[in-house]
Amino acid sequence: MKALLFGAVWIHLASSVLLAGALFLLLLVGPTANATIRRWERSVVAWSRGLVLVAIVAGLVWLLARTAVFENRPAAALEPRALWRAALDTWPGLVWLARQGALVVLAALLWARVDVTARRDWTAARGQALGLAVLALGLASAASHAAAIGPGAAWAVAVDVSHVIATGLWVGGLPALARMLHAAGRDADAQACGKALGTARRFSHVALVAVLVLVGSGSASAVAQVGSVAALVGTTHGHLLLAKLALLTPILALAAVNRVRLLPAATAASAMRRLATFVTLEALLALAILAFAAAMTLTTPARHAEPVWPFPFRLTLDGLDDAAGRRVFAASQIGVAAVIALIGASILRRRRVPLIAGAGALIVVAATLGLPPLFVEAYPTSFRRPPVSYHATSIASGMAVYAEHCASCHGADGGRVTGADLTSRSIVRRHAGEIFWLVGRGIPERGMPAFEGRLTERARWDVINFVRALGAATAATTLGPRIRPDDAWLAAPDFTIAVGPLAPGALRDYRGRRIVLLVVYTLPGSRERVSALARSYELLSILGVEIVAVPVRVTSHPIAELGAAPPVLFPVVTDGAAAIVATYGLFAPGPHTEVLIDRQGYVRAVWRDAALQADTSAVQAEVERLNAEKSPPPFPDDHVH
Amino acid sequence: MPLWQVVVVLNLTFAVGLGLGYAGWGRRVDALEREVNADRARIERLERERAACANGAKAGELQWEGRGLVRAVYPRLLVITHEAIRGLLPARTTSFVAPATTSAPRVGDAVRFSLRGTAADDVAIVAIEKW
Numbered sequence: 217m218k219a220l221l222f223g224a225v226w227i228h229l230a231s232s233v234l235l236a237g238a239l240f241l242l243l244l245v246g247p248t249a250n251a252t253i254r255r256w257e258r259s260v261v262a263w264s265r266g267l268v269l270v271a272i273v274a275g276l277v278w279l280l281a282r283t284a285v286f287e288n289r290p291a292a293a294l295e296p297r298a299l300w301r302a303a304l305d306t307w308p309g310l311v312w313l314a315r316q317g318a319l320v321v322l323a324a325l326l327w328a329r330v331d332v333t334a335r336r337d338w339t340a341a342r343g344q345a346l347g348l349a350v351l352a353l354g355l356a357s358a359a360s361h362a363a364a365i366g367p368g369a370a371w372a373v374a375v376d377v378s379h380v381i382a383t384g385l386w387v388g389g390l391p392a393l394a395r396m397l398h399a400a401g402r403d404a405d406a407q408a409c410g411k412a413l414g415t416a417r418r419f420s421h422v423a424l425v426a427v428l429v430l431v432g433s434g435s436a437s438a439v440a441q442v443g444s445v446a447a448l449v450g451t452t453h454g455h456l457l458l459a460k461l462a463l464l465t466p467i468l469a470l471a472a473v474n475r476v477r478l479l480p481a482a483t484a485a486s487a488m489r490r491l492a493t494f495v496t497l498e499a500l501l502a503l504a505i506l507a508f509a510a511a512m513t514l515t516t517p518a519r520h521a522e523p524v525w526p527f528p529f530r531l532t533l534d535g536l537d538d539a540a541g542r543r544v545f546a547a548s549q550i551g552v553a554a555v556i557a558l559i560g561a562s563i564l565r566r567r568r569v570p571l572i573a574g575a576g577a578l579i580v581v582a583a584t585l586g587l588p589p590l591f592v593e594a595y596p597t598s599f600r601r602p603p604v605s606y607h608a609t610s611i612a613s614g615m616a617v618y619a620e621h622c623a624s625c626h627g628a629d630g631g632r633v634t635g636a637d638l639t640s641r642s643i644v645r646r647h648a649g650e651i652f653w654l655v656g657r658g659i660p661e662r663g664m665p666a667f668e669g670r671l672t673e674r675a676r677w678d679v680i681n682f683v684r685a686l687g688a689a690t691a692a693t694t695l696g697p698r699i700r701p702d703d704a705w706l707a708a709p710d711f712t713i714a715v716g717p718l719a720p721g722a723l724r725d726y727r728g729r730r731i732v733l734l735v736v737y738t739l740p741g742s743r744e745r746v747s748a749l750a751r752s753y754e755l756l757s758i759l760g761v762e763i764v765a766v767p768v769r770v771t772s773h774p775i776a777e778l779g780a781a782p783p784v785l786f787p788v789v790t791d792g793a794a795a796i797v798a799t800y801g802l803f804a805p806g807p808h809t810e811v812l813i814d815r816q817g818y819v820r821a822v823w824r825d826a827a828l829q830a831d832t833s834a835v836q837a838e839v840e841r842l843n844a845e846k847s848p849p850p851f852p853d854d855h856v857h
Numbered sequence: 858m859p860l861w862q863v864v865v866v867l868n869l870t871f872a873v874g875l876g877l878g879y880a881g882w883g884r885r886v887d888a889l890e891r892e893v894n895a896d897r898a899r900i901e902r903l904e905r906e907r908a909a910c911a912n913g914a915k916a917g918e919l920q921w922e923g924r925g926l927v928r929a930v931y932p933r934l935l936v937i938t939h940e941a942i943r944g945l946l947p948a949r950t951t952s953f954v955a956p957a958t959t960s961a962p963r964v965g966d967a968v969r970f971s972l973r974g975t976a977a978d979d980v981a982i983v984a985i986e987k988w
Contacts, residue, residue, distance in 0.1 A: 334859060334860075334861075341864070344867075717926075780930060783936060784928065785928050
């Protein structure tokens with residue numbers, strides 16, 4: 217059924233594109249009295265009549281096949297009720313109705329025996345036909361991947377519309393143009409040849425603009441729907457896009473040859489026939505591109521698919537140590553010198569050869585010096601997005617799994633015993649997907665066992681979250697009770713704030729709205745401090761702070777244990793406190809610690825002995841400094857990298 | 858009639874039809890949606906009035922139901938961290954007047970409560986029980 221769906225989409229798209237292009241070329245040629253061109257015009261109208269019928273039938277087949285796929289029953293394709301639902305109760309169905317409607321009206325216009333001898337009538341008939349064909353083609357974007365983009369769908373659809381219409385005018389016009397050139401060359405009619413060449417030149421200008429629009433809109437769509445190199449080389453959608461680009465290269469080369477070489481030289485009939493042959497070749501390759509475009513509409517957009525990295529390495533600038541950083545910087549400067557030498561060679565006529573040779577040598581030196589530190593071993597899961605978020609519950613679960621399976625080699629704190637140092641720079645440089653691969657498959661040559669069969673996938677991601685938290689905890693030792701203005705880098709692991717039977721919230725609910733002071737306390741030592749915070753709660757609230765208190769020792773009535781006076785009105789976590797205590801204990805261990813998390817979700821200050829403080833002035837001072845910051849960083853990712 | 862005039866008339870008809878269609882049906886749909894929302898709000902209000910009447914409220918008073926956690930207890934005042942109270946308050950911590958006759962809960966208790974009054978700043982707890 218999917219093959220039928222693909223065939224229907226391809227034929228429908230190709231016929232719609234060819235239709236729009238053929239009708240556009242008719243308008244570009246204009247009304248003429250020349251017999252050869254008139255014959256060509258009649259043949260193009262006949263060709264358009266056939267195309268519109270093919271488009272309508274392919275559209276019908278598309279609806280049948282889509283209904284079967286949508287309902288997950290082949291028999292649904294022949295059930296009127298299911299077809300009715302697919303056409304009227306779904307957005308693609310409504311768009312299909314509008315497109316088919318435009319095509320039916322166009323078919324009526326093309327098949328009607330109308331008199332177009334008067335110039336106005338001719339222009340009205342051809343213009344109306346082109347308008348309907350372009351409408352049917354452009355409407356396809358309303359149900360494309362572009363329409364499903366979250367915010368900015370209108371822009372994405374507008375870009376897609378420009379892409380398909382540019383395709384229609386350029387690619388669709390090629391067969392009709394080839395036919396005209398062939399007819400003019402065959403008849404050896406000087407007037408027809410002149411008309412055909414004039415049309416080819418005008419079409420060449422239009423095609424140039426269309427190609428520029430295609431490149432611009434295609435690039436914008438690729439950014440929106442692919443988004444990364446990994447998605448481009450590691451997903452089906454990305455592969456189809458690469459195949460499209462690979463086919464586009466010979467088409468553009470043929471177009472360039474036609475425009476620069478063949479068109480200026482096409483004065484003789486034989487030259488025109490050769491030009492017609494090249495244009496036909498261009499059109500055939502373009503039809504193949506439409507097959508890839510049709511397949512792309514049926515695959516998940518690369519941005520939303522799980523990429524499978526195909527190479528055994530990747531390049532990254534992340535986590536370079538000082539020596540490697542200096543080496544890469546030096547290589548980049550050598551590269552800049554090579555570029556300057558190349559620019560000099562293009563400007564200067566004398567000494568061009570030595571300049572180019574020197575630039576080549578510099579490029580080799582720059583690559584030899586600068587590339588090796590950027591290479592990192594990679595695996596198919598290198599760019600896999602962790603399905604488990606960087607959450608205290610996951611980190612705490614990972615901690616337990618780590619203690620049982622990993623600590624004996626890697627050490628309780630990630631520093632090595634016999635295995636790798638998990639807090640080292642080389643591990644921090646690794647993507648989460650790479651650690652996932654190594655944990656699952658093991659490293660036999662280094663004695664690391666494979667955990668794929670011993671731990672569930674969820675447990676392996678939990679361990680990875682824990683290892684990331686370990687690395688963050690090592691870095692967090694530099695954080696103290698004073699914030700560094702505009703220096704947010706440590707993402708605070710998310711956690712659930714469950715207070716009694718009320719609907720639970722989460723740390724991330726406060727993002728963009730409130731600063732959070734996480735208070736991990738132990739009674740009775742923390743009682744005075746919690747009371748001080750309770751008394752200052754109103755003032756801190758006015759400053760934009762929410763206090764979230766988490767007891768280290770879990771009891772059945774943590775709120776009641778805090779006492780009635782002064783009233784504690786901030787959230788006190790009653791369920792899931794252990795995971796929060798375990799996770800944030802990595803950053804700031806102790807019976808009473810306070811962690812200041814800014815509005816973006818970054819840990820900015822840590823008080824490790826806060827229970828000793830009698831008042832909350834230190835917290836207020838840091839909050840005021842946070843409030844004075846002018847350039848907040850973007851929200852941290854909810855998943856580790 | 859020449860063909861070009863037919864085409865112009867057809868396109869104009871199509872454009873005018875689209876415009877009239879939106880002006881008629883499109884605006885009507887918006888108006889209907891507003892009416893439905895207003896009626897829904899009216900029904901909710903009537904239900905609250907009925908609930909209040911059933912419990913002997915004064916004319917014009919409504920009744921809301923809420924659930925929450927007691928955070929502070931004062932004479933004739935309870936501070937409760939509550940879930941969203943539909944039609945009255947979002948989820949937050951609020952102090953409510955509580956009559957002395959109400960059985961006083963303790964800090965940390967999870968409770969269900971009924972509020973009666975005319976607006977968010979004019980409500981009082983009329984019934985409270987353990988959740």
